[in-house]
Amino acid sequence: MRRFLLFFGKRLIFVFPQLFGIMLVSFLLLQLIPGDPAVLMAGPFATPKVLETLRIDLGLDKSVAEQFLIYFKNVLRGDLGNSWQTTRPVTEDLLQRFPATLELIILSLTLALSIGVPLGRAGARLKTGFTRKVADYYGLFAGALPDFWLALVFIYIFYSVYSLVPAPLGRLDFMIIPPQIVTGSLLIDSILDLNFQAFKNSVGHLVLPVLTLGLINAGPILKMTQATMERMLEEDFSKYAELCGLPDKVIAKKAFRNSLPSVITIVSVLFGFLIGGAVLVEIVFSWGGAGQYAVNGVLNADFNPVLGFVLISALFSLVIYLIVDLLYFYIDPRTH
Amino acid sequence: MGTDATGMDIFSRVLFAPRVDLAIALFGTSLSAILGVFLGAIAGYYEGHGRLLGFGSALIMRSADVIQAFPVFVFAIAVVAVIGQSVQSLVLAIAFVNTPIYLRLMRSQCLSIRGMRYVESSMVSGTGDLLIIIKHIIPNSIAPILAQLSVNIGWAILLTSALSFIGAGVEAPTPEWGSMISMGFQNIVTGHWWPSIFPGLALAFTVLGFALVGSSVEILSDPIRTKKLLMSRPLVGKPT
Numbered sequence: 025m026r027r028f029l030l031f032f033g034k035r036l037i038f039v040f041p042q043l044f045g046i047m048l049v050s051f052l053l054l055q056l057i058p059g060d061p062a063v064l065m066a067g068p069f070a071t072p073k074v075l076e077t078l079r080i081d082l083g084l085d086k087s088v089a090e091q092f093l094i095y096f097k098n099v100l101r102g103d104l105g106n107s108w109q110t111t112r113p114v115t116e117d118l119l120q121r122f123p124a125t126l127e128l129i130i131l132s133l134t135l136a137l138s139i140g141v142p143l144g145r146a147g148a149r150l151k152t153g154f155t156r157k158v159a160d161y162y163g164l165f166a167g168a169l170p171d172f173w174l175a176l177v178f179i180y181i182f183y184s185v186y187s188l189v190p191a192p193l194g195r196l197d198f199m200i201i202p203p204q205i206v207t208g209s210l211l212i213d214s215i216l217d218l219n220f221q222a223f224k225n226s227v228g229h230l231v232l233p234v235l236t237l238g239l240i241n242a243g244p245i246l247k248m249t250q251a252t253m254e255r256m257l258e259e260d261f262s263k264y265a266e267l268c269g270l271p272d273k274v275i276a277k278k279a280f281r282n283s284l285p286s287v288i289t290i291v292s293v294l295f296g297f298l299i300g301g302a303v304l305v306e307i308v309f310s311w312g313g314a315g316q317y318a319v320n321g322v323l324n325a326d327f328n329p330v331l332g333f334v335l336i337s338a339l340f341s342l343v344i345y346l347i348v349d350l351l352y353f354y355i356d357p358r359t360h
Numbered sequence: 361m362g363t364d365a366t367g368m369d370i371f372s373r374v375l376f377a378p379r380v381d382l383a384i385a386l387f388g389t390s391l392s393a394i395l396g397v398f399l400g401a402i403a404g405y406y407e408g409h410g411r412l413l414g415f416g417s418a419l420i421m422r423s424a425d426v427i428q429a430f431p432v433f434v435f436a437i438a439v440v441a442v443i444g445q446s447v448q449s450l451v452l453a454i455a456f457v458n459t460p461i462y463l464r465l466m467r468s469q470c471l472s473i474r475g476m477r478y479v480e481s482s483m484v485s486g487t488g489d490l491l492i493i494i495k496h497i498i499p500n501s502i503a504p505i506l507a508q509l510s511v512n513i514g515w516a517i518l519l520t521s522a523l524s525f526i527g528a529g530v531e532a533p534t535p536e537w538g539s540m541i542s543m544g545f546q547n548i549v550t551g552h553w554w555p556s557i558f559p560g561l562a563l564a565f566t567v568l569g570f571a572l573v574g575s576s577v578e579i580l581s582d583p584i585r586t587k588k589l590l591m592s593r594p595l596v597g598k599p600t
Contacts, residue, residue, distance in 0.1 A: 042429070045426055045429075046426070046429050046430070049426050049430075050430070053438060053442070054438070056442045164568060164571055164572070165564075165568065167514075167567070167571060168514065168564050168565075168567035168568035168571055169564050169567075170518055170521060170522065170538075170541075170560060170563055170564065170567075172522065172525055172541065173541055173556065173557075173560030173563065173564070174560075176541065176544075176545060176548050176556050176557075176560070177557065177560070179548055179549065180548050180551070180553045180557075183549065184548065184549055184550065184551045184553075185551070191549070192549070296431075297431070297432065299431060300430075300431025300432065300433050300434045301431065301432065301433050303433055303434075303526075304433075304522055304525060304526065307525075307526060308545070315431075315433070315434070318431075318434050319433075319434065319437060319526060319528075322434065322437045322438050322441050322528075323437070323441070323526075323527070323528065325441075330434070330438070333431075333434065334430060334431065334434065337431055338429055338430075341429070
């Protein structure tokens, strides 16, 4: 246990300089974006005097270094500034939108894992045959499909033609009373609120985006599982087990246990990627997630949401990597 | 294949789109490969050196870390936003996002080749650093780079069309798969599937093609696997 704490502490020290670096670079990068927020805020007919006072209000008259210092101090207090598009504090906006994205990503990755891992395992064990073919082709096709297109195909089939799911607009129908917000995840909140109508409806809204992201992200998980598992089955310990006459099932189980670290790695990479990468599917389903918020920010020279988004998603990625390192520590006895 | 909402012919636009898509993807990935190979070779060759060169190598790697810490898609949009929306800025955005991938690949190749006997003997006999990099290190590490290049062109096409889909890429009258899909996006709910489905299919098959080329290059660059492949019935695109 002491070793574990030591390991954890050492890992934690690196998180802070990393976060600071990300903050600095994203701040500088966004300084380069042309477009004057004051002009965009006040509209095209504003007088120069109004613009001037607005600039002073926003702190745009100060030097870049000063601006960064102010920003840094505010972030430490949990204040990410205001978005001029929604005229609300970015922290509030993100707190509302991140759970939507996270709910989507977590469910999608669960689906992707439940497709990718068994198929990859089966593909690695078999050299020929139908399942092997399915695994090989699936890995290739899943990586080639654009997710926003697949989402449209699903909408066409399941909504336009068969009307099996509610309209692909947001997370809940307009007529449904939303549950009390506790965690931000509609599924959990509606159960806590015993609002089963909302639960049913939000499940209906989740099905298609989760299916889209799950099917596509199962590809990399499958490839990784299959490749590592194949390597493990060629290792000496597998050959030894085979020579000892252990049944195939047991050998496969051992080999899978040893390929777990790379499966965990690919899941963490996908998670980090999806926080920003799910934005296309979010747009198609008008999900109102965090990625969509950031993209609108970039397109409209609204800097604070973008900075806030980058910072929080970086924070999430770093936390995920931290958890992954702890998991490695747990499953790999050599690190003890 | 019919026409879209504005009456433009979908078939001819789907056929014309690769001129834009492929050009952007090819230029973008080639640029990033050249940059990445160059920087990666330097970072790998001088890693662990004292003073300025070692510092330069560390600096290159840490900058790559920072670039990769950003969400790829938001970063690409930001790059396009910084330099203005045009074909050239898409090329630059793709080059920027992909460079760290080649950089890392080249560096790890370089680190393993640097320790080889022929490189060491070359160093001992007084060959200049630059000549060693050009003569020995780059030619010997080119195979995985080429395999990566092919896969990456596929990704770059996906990224270009994704950027165009949200309106930060190629603009409307120019035929481009992503923007075509987005033009059909509003009408798919009412059952008009053809303006979106066909460009998406073209996109998917193009990316698939590049992925297949990539996995073949990888197999062919490994003599043992090439032999295995020639002996047995070829397994189509064995993913690795």
